[in-house]
Amino acid sequence: MNYIAEINAFERWLETHYLPISSQLLWYKLMGICNRAGWSEWVTVDNLRLMAAMQMGREATLIKARDELIKAGLIEYQKGKKGSPNRYRMISFTCKSVVENEVFPVVESAVYPVVKEVVQSADIYKLKEKQNIKDNPPISPLRLFEQFWSAYPKQPMAARQNTERAYADAVMAGIGENELLIAAQNYSEECCILEKDMQYIKKPDNFLKENAFAGYLPGVYQKPTHKARNVSAADRYNKGIMTQDYDMDDLERVLLRGGS
Numbered sequence: 001m002n003y004i005a006e007i008n009a010f011e012r013w014l015e016t017h018y019l020p021i022s023s024q025l026l027w028y029k030l031m032g033i034c035n036r037a038g039w040s041e042w043v044t045v046d047n048l049r050l051m052a053a054m055q056m057g058r059e060a061t062l063i064k065a066r067d068e069l070i071k072a073g074l075i076e077y078q079k080g081k082k083g084s085p086n087r088y089r090m091i092s093f094t095c096k097s098v099v100e101n102e103v104f105p106v107v108e109s110a111v112y113p114v115v116k117e118v119v120q121s122a123d124i125y126k127l128k129e130k131q132n133i134k135d136n137p138p139i140s141p142l143r144l145f146e147q148f149w150s151a152y153p154k155q156p157m158a159a160r161q162n163t164e165r166a167y168a169d170a171v172m173a174g175i176g177e178n179e180l181l182i183a184a185q186n187y188s189e190e191c192c193i194l195e196k197d198m199q200y201i202k203k204p205d206n207f208l209k210e211n212a213f214a215g216y217l218p219g220v221y222q223k224p225t226h227k228a229r230n231v232s233a234a235d236r237y238n239k240g241i242m243t244q245d246y247d248m249d250d251l252e253r254v255l256l257r258g259g260s
Helices: 003-014 021-036 047-054 059-071 096-103 123-130 145-151 157-172 177-193 204-209 212-216 233-243 248-256
Strands: 075-078 087-090
Touching: 003 021, 003 157, 021 047, 021 059, 021 087, 021 157, 047 059, 059 075, 145 157, 145 177, 157 177, 157 204, 177 204, 177 212, 204 212
Parallel strands: none
Antiparallel strands: 075 087
């Protein structure tokens, strides 16, 4: 399963389907858990863990959000037993049958009775406003990724895919995209001021996964002073000799007397 492709497909699906905000958040959290689990077909997770991840205080709210995802055909659910938590299976958007039937259908639902064209049109958002549909899907985690990638001081193309995943994980964990962008800019500034060799600059995916960005967030980062050039002992000695003030006439008389 392709993590980024699934997120993009989910965003397109939301353009033509209503889903409560709590259910949208639950989908993102389950997708993140599946990603960290190496895309096992089924993942095991208890209600308390999901409630903590979503910052929910009532189990009934979680169950309602889960039921909406099941009703929409986005997940499968198996109730756990004593000592065995619940199990979840994500329904992939990128499978051929789902893409054909859900992501790119001709819109003919009761919500959009006047729309008869392929979805992906910006007019859908205008239509939602006219019909007063209160549907506010979360901003895609990749909204500012390109700016983050451009701002980062080291960009090996081989690390781009891993960086996208780490970036999405950070955003879904609650880190603002603007904060991540500023952290990348601050780190780039520090590397420039300190004249860091490329081998000592963190790879962008590790910068995110290891939470190194935390030290460069607004209010935390402190701009370093310019790097002082290393001066050898010989350089300091020669500089001292050249800057001393000698009485040349007196030095000449001493030398003529044989140093006495």
